[in-house]
Amino acid sequence: MLDDLDRKLLEILVRDARTSLKELAAQVGLSSPSVSERLRRLEERGVIRAFTVEIDPLALGYTLQAIVRIRPLPGKLHIVQKLIEEIAEFGECDKVTGDDCFVARLFVRSIGDLDGILDRIADKAETSTAIIKAQPIRRRPPPLGAASSPSS
Amino acid sequence: MLDDLDRKLLEILVRDARTSLKELAAQVGLSSPSVSERLRRLEERGVIRAFTVEIDPLALGYTLQAIVRIRPLPGKLHIVQKLIEEIAEFGECDKVTGDDCFVARLFVRSIGDLDGILDRIADKAETSTAIIKAQPIRRRPPPLGAASSPSS
DNA sequence: GTTTTCGGTCGAGATCGTCAAGCATTTCAG
DNA sequence: CTGAAATGCTTGACGATCTCGACCGAAAAC
Incomplete structure (x- = not known):
């Protein structure tokens, strides 16, 4: 192909x-x-999804990132998903198997903002939050050629 | 600014x-x-980090994505981090607070590949894996202007 | 064996980016 | 208050780049 x-x-x-x-x-x-x-x-063909520009969140004042695992309360799944989509500070969200239904990345300018945003979903889902301390690997595409060798 | x-x-x-x-x-x-x-x-100034192209992993044969939480065994933190960086199928990795030291995104072509890759770190860390079923929000930058309104 | 299709080259015309020169506004020193 | 320097913009010309049509050759299909 x-x-x-x-x-x-x-x-x-x-x-x-x-x-x-x-x-x-x-x-x-x-x-x-x-x-x-x-x-x-x-x-x-959709192989190239878009030409885009990578922006440093820090330059926009987002000094903090967090990974938030979200488990909607019974019956609230769709409301929660919609809410997440509408909150622009969520920079990524995946729906996964397992107990946590969603795993999302949150950009915030301060701890206060973090609290404010999580409050908005607190009554519809259980969340558990992990602050990002470092980014060993920043977004990169999977190997374009053959998959990664059994190196090392 | x-x-x-x-x-x-x-x-x-x-x-x-x-x-x-x-x-x-x-x-x-x-x-x-x-x-x-x-x-x-x-x-x-580093506001624009790069001009890049977004590639559809599916077009490269990566039919599966997973979120892997990784907790290195005592003393193995650096070895594990290095290992993760070297495995090209990891498309993203964050070092976070909390019990799970790393949260990473893994691109694989099959469940078999998933197993193969996780095996490579199994003796140095505990992992817990969640298969991605859907992507409600694909990578997007945080709001450029004022932060998201307290809408809804 | 001919025909069609696919992917490629070449060259000309149009488009786009870059550079130098110049101008207005702001800032700061005297 | 005044003049100089710095900042950020515009304009116009030149050079580079992209795009389009015409054409070509190899491989597949009939």
Whole structure:
């Protein structure tokens, strides 16, 4: 479905999405119209979901991040999910198997804000919160080529 | 630190990082060199961490995602952290307060792969894994302007 | 064996980004 | 109060880049 050239293009773009077609073309050994066409199709197929910009939350005043596990009270699942979606400080939310129904990432400017936001769902769900102390791995895509070797 | 124009630029770029300077200039009411200069400084200051491309893991064959909570055995913290960083299938990892030391996102192509990867840290840490069933909120930046209203 | 399709190249025209010069406003020193 | 320097913007020209159409060759389908 993806050939080596596609993977190579993606690899370059993940590092810098503004790489020019000309530069991309040079690096994969194609002409720029070909590269353009390949990108168009990668987008069309949904392989490339979006070209975007990664913003430092700190620069926006969000000095704190937390991982919040959320277990809605019986019958409140949909209300809780909707609430989470509406609170813009949730920067990510996954619905998972197990006791905790949702696992979400929360951006806040202060501990006070954290409390304020959690209060908004406190009467509809049990939550357990873990403050993020460090980020050993920041968002990155899975391996584009073969999966990670059994290295080490 | 950031003015309205900066925020507006970021908002546009988050949606589509390839928006041309000309287009950006038109939307914020400036000339393209001014926009160019603003972007340069946003990057310089680290507000914009990177221009990147969002790839659909599914398109790469990663049909499964999991949230893994990892509690290293006594004395194994650093070894475990290094191991996590080296395993490319970990697409995100946060070091948090509380009993679970790390919370990580894992991309895998099959349940078998999941088992294989967790085995690699099984002798150095306790893990608890939750399979992701749905993603109510996919990665998004915190609010650029004022924080989320006390709505609802 | 011919035809169609697919993915590629080339070149021209249009678009876009960058640079230098210049101008207005603000800030600060004297 | 006054003048100088710094800041942030605009304009216009030049160079680089992208896009579009025409064309080509290999592989698959008929």
